[in-house]
Amino acid sequence: MPKIIDHDDRRSHIVDVTWDLITQGGLEAATMREIAAAAGFANGALKLYFPSKEDIIEAIYERALGMMHDYVELDGLRGLTALRELCVSSMPIDDERIAAGRVLLTFWQLSLTNPKMHDKYLEHVRSWRGLLHRFLAEGREDGDIVTATPDEQLVDEIVLLNAGANVMSLVSGDFSTVDLQKQHLESFFDRLTRG
Numbered sequence: 001m002p003k004i005i006d007h008d009d010r011r012s013h014i015v016d017v018t019w020d021l022i023t024q025g026g027l028e029a030a031t032m033r034e035i036a037a038a039a040g041f042a043n044g045a046l047k048l049y050f051p052s053k054e055d056i057i058e059a060i061y062e063r064a065l066g067m068m069h070d071y072v073e074l075d076g077l078r079g080l081t082a083l084r085e086l087c088v089s090s091m092p093i094d095d096e097r098i099a100a101g102r103v104l105l106t107f108w109q110l111s112l113t114n115p116k117m118h119d120k121y122l123e124h125v126r127s128w129r130g131l132l133h134r135f136l137a138e139g140r141e142d143g144d145i146v147t148a149t150p151d152e153q154l155v156d157e158i159v160l161l162n163a164g165a166n167v168m169s170l171v172s173g174d175f176s177t178v179d180l181q182k183q184h185l186e187s188f189f190d191r192l193t194r195g
Contacts, residue, residue, distance in 0.1 A: 011049045014039050015059050022060070023099045027106045030056075054114055061107040061117075064100040065124060071097065079138035080145055080192065086131060087185055090162055092169040093178045101166035129155050145192045157188065 017038040021030040032053055036043045050056045072089040074082050092098045111117040132155045139145035147154070161184060168176030 011059070014041075014046065014049055014056060015063060018056050019060055019063070019099075019103060022106050023102050026102075027109060054110065054117065057107060057110055058117065058120065060103050061120070064103040064107070067096065067100050079135055079142045080189075083132065083135035083139060084185075084189060086135065087158055087162070087188075088182075091181050091185070092166050092176075093181065098169050102170055105167065105170060125159070129159065132158055139192070147192050147194065149191070154192070161185070161188065 014035065018030050018035050021034055021038060030053070032046060033043055035053075035056065036046050039046070046056075050059065068090055072086055074085060077085055090097075092101045107117060107121065111121045133151055136145060136151045136154055140151075165176055165181050165184075169181075
């Protein structure tokens, strides 16, 4: 009887080893040859599961987004409480989130030259910004957010704060400690609740 191969399991294994290669050595460490060796495949066998390195990176990106989504507990939350949960949970405040940030940084790099990845990232950003706008509007409706700063500017600040924290936690952790990130977030939320 022929051996049954679980292709989903193999795809997941390839993503696992590529994730490890990227988090340990950056995108340059994740060559197709290194991915194949780490996964225990012949180099050409990877193409059965992922036609190109970009396809593997896209799968890793989906995993990183899924991890970030799992960190955020928004069930039953709205307004300022939901906004705070979303902002705090998506910051690089532990080793897993820092690793996810490293993977996202790799994706950002590739999205500069790959229109498909660029469009995929823009789709994520639009969705994220939509949530931020919704929670700000709910917070104003509930009377918890009273700042005169326009919501579009507040959304920009949150996105820049989060993206900046992710980049700085990777390239210069001394200047972007978890405590410092929390201080910046608290300062931001303090401004929201003051007139």
